[in-house]
Amino acid sequence: MMVVAMARLLRDGERVFHGVASPLPMIAILLAQRLHAPNLVYINITGGINALPETLPRTTVDPRLTHGSHVIFKLAEIFDMSARGDLDTAFLSGVQIDGAGRINMSVIGPYERPKVRLPGGAGSAAILPTARRTLLWRTRHDPRTFVEELAFVTAAGNVDRVVTPLCIFVKREGRLQLESIHPYSSAEEVRAQTGFKVETEGVPLTPAPTTEELAALHAIDPQSVRLIEFKG
Structure with a gap:
């Protein structure tokens, strides 16, 4: 459901980027290209442009993600592209996401003496405010992840949507609002698992994946690389 929902958000002709630890965005981009966005320009953190990997790697920094590329980009050029306003969509994530769509990848607890020190933003503070829009995703949806x-x-900036295992949020008037609830979840579950207040009345269900979407997904990812982010 998540990878299909993410693919549906991508538009034909866009320049779309994903970074490290991004199996779901990787597969979503390839799925969108196959189904409805053949002119989407796929940019990955290895520097590949419109790569056509023969097999999907388990890590998104694998050199196989340069196979078939039109050209090879340096990572610094991605940040320059975003700063110029030429990057249409970026996929980012966060250990914590708040009701304004801001992300935390730095520390849990006081900064000077944190309970947990996280891996850091990895360029998100440069891309999130400068990409024309950012799609956040997180494979865990609970009150410790989605916090008040x-x-x-x-990082904070141009968040458009947030895709989770339970729902899709859209950012309107500076706050995340429910756009749809996945068909296997419920309004009660989303409220219980979200640490900030959400309005669930009248929120529709996310359309379930179609037969065509599922067939394309299995053709792109026969080894189920997409499940890696849900393990552990």
Whole structure:
């Protein structure tokens, strides 16, 4: 459901980027190209442009993601592209996400003496405010992940949607609002698992994956690389 929902958000002709630890965005981009966005320009963190990997790697920094590329980009050029306003869509994530769509990838607890020190923003503070839009995703949806107040704001900016295992949020008037609830979840579950207040009345169900979408997904990802993010 998540990878299909993410693919549906992508538009034909866009320049779309994903970074490290991004199996779901990787597969979603390839799925969108196959189904409805053949002119989408796929940019990955290895520097590949419109790569056609023969097999999907388990890590998104694998050199196989340069196979078939039109050209090879340096990572610094991705940030320059975003700063110029030429990057249409970026996929980012966060250990914590608040009701304003801001992300924390830095620390849990006081910054000077944190309970947990996280891996850091990895460029998200440069891309999130400058890409024309950002799609956030997180494979865990619970009150520790979707919080009222972040322990630390690593990045904030042009968030468009947030895709989770339970729902899709859309950012309107500076706040995340429910756009749809996945068909196997419920309004009660989303409210219980979200640490900030959400309005669920009248929110529709996310359309279930179609036969065509599922067939294309299995053709692109026969080894189920998409499930890696749900393990552990």
